[in-house]
Amino acid sequence: MKRSNLWLLIIFLISGLLYYTFIDNFSSTGNAVKKVSVFVERAVDGDTLELKGGERVRLLGINTPEKKEFYGAEASNFTKQLENQTVYLETSEKDKYGRSLGYVFLNDKLFNEEIIKNGYAHFYSYADDKYTNQLKKAESFARENERGIWQKSENFGCLIIKELKYLEDGKRCTNKEQIILQNFCGTLNVTIKDDATHIEHVLIQKGLFEKNYSCIWNDAGDTLFIWDKTGLLVFERYP
Numbered sequence: 001m002k003r004s005n006l007w008l009l010i011i012f013l014i015s016g017l018l019y020y021t022f023i024d025n026f027s028s029t030g031n032a033v034k035k036v037s038v039f040v041e042r043a044v045d046g047d048t049l050e051l052k053g054g055e056r057v058r059l060l061g062i063n064t065p066e067k068k069e070f071y072g073a074e075a076s077n078f079t080k081q082l083e084n085q086t087v088y089l090e091t092s093e094k095d096k097y098g099r100s101l102g103y104v105f106l107n108d109k110l111f112n113e114e115i116i117k118n119g120y121a122h123f124y125s126y127a128d129d130k131y132t133n134q135l136k137k138a139e140s141f142a143r144e145n146e147r148g149i150w151q152k153s154e155n156f157g158c159l160i161i162k163e164l165k166y167l168e169d170g171k172r173c174t175n176k177e178q179i180i181l182q183n184f185c186g187t188l189n190v191t192i193k194d195d196a197t198h199i200e201h202v203l204i205q206k207g208l209f210e211k212n213y214s215c216i217w218n219d220a221g222d223t224l225f226i227w228d229k230t231g232l233l234v235f236e237r238y239p
Helices: 004-024 073-083 111-117 131-142
Strands: 034-045 048-052 056-058 085-096 101-108 159-165 177-183 188-193 200-203 206-211 222-228 231-238
Touching: 004 034, 034 073, 056 111, 073 085, 073 101, 073 111, 101 111, 111 131, 159 222, 159 231
Parallel strands: 056 101
Antiparallel strands: 034 048, 034 085, 048 056, 085 101, 159 177, 177 206, 188 200, 188 222, 222 231
16 A cells, blocks of 8 residues: 555544544534543432532433432432542533533443432433433333332222323413323322422322313323322323
């Protein structure tokens, strides 16, 4: 091979390597991805960390229960293992509260995935990225093995969904969303939740239960969770 051609080949290979390195350091939204080593001072709750210096990080792709909800305390305790640890943080943006949004690696393991896999969180994301399939598989594993938030209530089977209406008129909030449930057992004290952070505590008497909502259930896709104090009663994901 001529020396000039060899140099052209070397330049081409280096350019390709730099290109793919550049692309890999961008998120699916086009934002630059920062990969840094950080020190975790405390776990605020199951899915939020406070770093040395006061910066807060919201873990992407997951949603853990609030501390007072079913399995909320357990989720917070699980995340406390990150306290006083130096971890690897991959982040690309901040949320409206000023928190960094990102993925945490501890001992070369994706901690976001470990939280879901052990049943301390469910998968929750606005947009797919390179970790989406990994996190979805972790959720499927936890659900199939009834880990954590997926363990069935002693009253499992008491409630069934008769209908879940999630469409309203265009983008208007018209109070036309509706949940219709059938309770075959006695009075149930339950928590109703969507994929995000809409949480409601309700007493459901034996018989038919109907409740209207407005701009809670996402038209493009959402999840209905219902728990009592002993576990999961209802899970329905659409579309």
